[in-house]
Amino acid sequence: MLPCALRPRDIAPRPQLDVCIKDGRSSMSGLLHWVWLSTLPNLSARKTARLLDELGSPLEIYNASPERLAGVSEITGADVAALSDKSLRRADKILNDSARLGQQLITAGDACYPELLRAIDDPPAVLYCRGKLQTLDCRPAIAVVGPREPTQYGYRVAKTLAYQLALAGVTIVSGMARGTDAAAHAAALEAGKPTVAVLGCGLDICYPYENAALYNDIPKTGLLISEYPPGTPPLHSHFPVRNRIISGLCCAVLVPEAPKRSGSLITASCAAEQGRDVFAVPGNIDVPSSAGTNALIRDGARLVMNAGDILSELAYLYPDRVASVSGDAETLDASDDRYCVQPVPPQRADGAAVSVPLSEALLRKAADTSVPLAERLCALLAHAAQHADSLIEAVPESAAEVTAALTVLELEGKIHQLPGKTFALA
Amino acid sequence: MLPCALRPRDIAPRPQLDVCIKDGRSSMSGLLHWVWLSTLPNLSARKTARLLDELGSPLEIYNASPERLAGVSEITGADVAALSDKSLRRADKILNDSARLGQQLITAGDACYPELLRAIDDPPAVLYCRGKLQTLDCRPAIAVVGPREPTQYGYRVAKTLAYQLALAGVTIVSGMARGTDAAAHAAALEAGKPTVAVLGCGLDICYPYENAALYNDIPKTGLLISEYPPGTPPLHSHFPVRNRIISGLCCAVLVPEAPKRSGSLITASCAAEQGRDVFAVPGNIDVPSSAGTNALIRDGARLVMNAGDILSELAYLYPDRVASVSGDAETLDASDDRYCVQPVPPQRADGAAVSVPLSEALLRKAADTSVPLAERLCALLAHAAQHADSLIEAVPESAAEVTAALTVLELEGKIHQLPGKTFALA
Known part of the structure; x- marks a missing residue:
């Protein structure tokens, strides 16, 4: 049973972290340590979050003694060893690459970091973004x-x-x-x-x-x-x-x-x-x-x-x-039915399909033999899926001609057949 | 929201009514008043149940004064008027007809009256039955x-x-x-x-x-x-x-x-x-x-x-x-798949169907050209719905012959086409 009852509004937001914030975004020097922390090999997002919870900022984690780090819940000896790599070269390269590629960085310490994401157990420390931050x-x-x-x-x-x-x-x-x-x-x-x-x-x-x-x-x-x-x-x-x-x-x-x-x-x-x-x-x-x-x-x-x-x-x-x-x-989408779930005509257990009525205007267009038959059939199907019999009734052509045209359209992948000799646009 | 939580075992059974019981069934004389009560025009099953709850038996209801009846909850003046019809002629005819037709009567006072049915708000006072009472x-x-x-x-x-x-x-x-x-x-x-x-x-x-x-x-x-x-x-x-x-x-x-x-x-x-x-x-x-x-x-x-x-x-x-x-x-029904819900092969959004593998034995039968093609195709489809391509692969005949046979079978209503050129027995 999924615990569906808990709603986002019931989740207490994680307290905002104490980092260098300027216009709601981290400063470049702050970013360096965020990227350092988030790219240490084998340090999970969950453990990074624990470290941030207890030590406050990447800079404090960077400067913390091995003993202090080992005291943080869930942090193992291997994690402390990973955290002992104090090189900022990789982080510096990432920041340069990001700037060159037009990527923006948001850290879990930024005011604009998504509140709901911050509330999960293992939020990413850094998000690389491309597009409209808003x-x-x-x-x-x-x-x-x-x-x-x-x-x-x-x-x-x-x-x-x-x-x-x-x-x-x-x-x-x-x-x-x-x-x-x-x-x-x-x-x-x-x-x-x-x-x-x-x-x-x-x-x-x-x-x-x-x-x-x-x-x-x-x-x-x-x-x-x-x-x-x-x-x-x-x-x-x-x-x-x-x-x-x-x-x-x-x-x-x-x-x-x-x-x-x-x-x-x-x-x-x-x-x-x-x-x-x-x-x-x-x-x-x-x-x-x-x-x-x-x-x-x-x-x-x-x-x-x-x-x-x-x-x-x-x-x-x-x-x-x-x-x-x-x-x-x-x-909701009455004015725009492009993606309206088109009701598929149900088929009774005895095999008969329930027909979908066609409007006068559609029937007039369907009778216009100056337009190719295939095109008129597709226009009818654009309205709704139709039983073959309704299509045959709607156009002046013979049943054999309509059946042939439907077969060609199906082979071309433009329409498909539903149960009960009913056709729909593909 | 439907109140689904209440289970039958939580329903307190209505106390068994005090009527003349012999071998768990009402006696004929008791039955007469049960049928009288249950066939009074315009007296609902719910009101009949209220009367039985408060007065105990149809005989007591039959003999009760109008004042006593009017004192029963939900009983109106019109109900009292209906109850004033003391003729047992209709009931007697019904009992005779039932006996002649081999119908058995069970009353809400019988031990064999279904316990769950007795627990509803408006149980029928009398059930006419034909078949095995057990x-x-x-x-x-x-x-x-x-x-x-x-x-x-x-x-x-x-x-x-x-x-x-x-x-x-x-x-x-x-x-x-x-x-x-x-x-x-x-x-x-x-x-x-x-x-x-x-x-x-x-x-x-x-x-x-x-x-x-x-x-x-x-x-x-x-x-x-x-x-x-x-x-x-x-x-x-x-x-x-x-x-x-x-x-x-x-x-x-x-x-x-x-x-x-x-x-x-x-x-x-x-x-x-x-x-x-x-x-x-x-x-x-x-x-x-x-x-x-x-x-x-x-x-x-x-x-x-x-x-x-x-x-x-x-x-x-x-x-x-x-x-x-x-x-x-x-x-559950592994030994009997007559009514097993046959999985319909799903079709991918790109139109490709997922094929259902055929056994060696089925493929051997499908290759036996001494049996009519239509019969072999139906045998393959009896196993599971199949894509046209799988059917064409399974039999020695040409694609055109198979397609023609499928069309005939479909026109005869023996098979039907599912989305994606897949066929199933009708």
Whole structure:
């Protein structure tokens, strides 16, 4: 059972650390010791946080005697040995590289360090950022996490919900991975809203390369974040560690889809440990791709049917920041149905499909034979998924011609067939 | 939020009524006044229960003065007027008809009256029964309720879960309506277990007629029940009233599928009011046919992924009566996969389907060209839904021949196409 009851507003913020602050940001000399501390090999973020809690600042940790360090809770002999490396050369190079690459550094001692992230057990001591720093003031923010190879359902749901949440004023945070992450970021950008991507490598590396467009577009309005200094490669081991930052920045995590053993379930469980809400989207129980999300809900996560289910909760926590929701929020995007979850026509047990009525205007366009048949069929399907019979009825062409055109469109990947001879745009 | 926390074992049984009992059944003379009481026009089951609570037996109610009756809580002047009709002619005719039709009567005063049903606020005073009375000792029993026109998913899920639950020792109770109800009863019978059907008309009327086979088969091992005397037609208004008996007989209600406005949601809410658990099966959020069940879960009902989710709960309540479940109960029916929820292969957002591996034995059969191609394709699909490519690979015929055969099978309604060029048996 996930401990979903604890809300971010119930988390006492960690006391602000005593470092050299100028305009809410660390000074260059202060930064050097922050970077030194955050890049010591084998010193975990959790232990760094313990040291900062007890000694106050990186400079004091830097100057502390081995005995003083060994007295800090959880700090072992190996940690003390790691802390005995007083060279600032690596930190200096990182600061120079960051400056050259246009990266900005925020430390856990800065006033602008995200409050929710600071409250987790193992906050990163330093965040490397590229983009608009004000995006960090991203309350309310929702993490959207899911598989790298979502099904069409998972992809559609991730994109729809992220779009609707972004439109309503929620910052979408994710990891810029393939599939679900990319869908969520793209939806936020298409809603014209900033989004935060937390990378598992240095910010100078675009990984995966197929997300180059997001990598370039996100910092224009939003933010790329990493706890890894410039040049750090996207090692496999970085991603689970990175996930704590994704959930840590947010008041809740949304899992649109997850099979039984999925990385996003780890993020969800980590989020629950951080005291964040976990929202999951249900799916049919006979598809393995929803087994993880269904299990999450069975075990205590909150079921999400539409963006309103999340927004009504956030509106309560952040009344001045979230578009108010009345009743079902399915109407939120009435003016923009690009990512509206298109209801798939249900099919009765006897095989008959329920038809979706077409408007007079659509039927007039469908009858215009000066437009290619394939184009008219796609226009009809853009309205809603349709049974083959409705399409055949809507156009003047013969059933054979329509069937042939549908087959070609399907082979071209432009449409796909749903159960019961029903077609939808791909 | 549904009050799901109250379990049947927490409900104090209504004290057994003081009536003439012989071998645990009412005597004929006692029965006359029970039937008189239960068939007085406009006297609700709830008010009848109040009268029995305060006066003890139908005979005492029959003999009570108007003043005494008016003093009973909730009893109005109109009720007293109804109770002033002391004619026993109708009751006598009903008893004669019941005897002639082989119906057995059980009263709320009988020891064999179902304890859980007696505990509801408005138990029927008299139950007309046809079949094996011992089925009434049906703990644990689960009500399975859903739409009359389920989708293929809802039908499959209802049948699978009812079959698995019945096999494990749970009595399936439903209303013998078309669709979900019929699927649940049929699954229990096919598992070789008794089932209870609660009708909204007299037991001498088979309604709906398409369920004639169930109507004949259920009483052979299980039970038909009604609170309506012989000859009562299936009036529309009877069904919502009847639903309280379906849930009242059970410790939990399972809703395999329900659209937003569905009668089964009323039964679920009524079950929750009776302090019974509500279990619901989730579904994709972009099909209207699961909107009701998803909302039930969102609002507090328990999510069911497989029969084990219910059985583990029942095994706790009835440790000696339910087959024990270890881990996921998906293996429960390993020996009989007729109604196993066949996992539908998921499809990735890029359109690729995940293939289901075929066994050597299946591939050998698929290569045997002495058997018609259509037959071999159906045999492959009986194993699991398959991508067209896997089918083409499995048989010696050309891709064109396979595609043509699949089209014919689909037109004949023997198979249907899932998203991503994947086929399944219809």
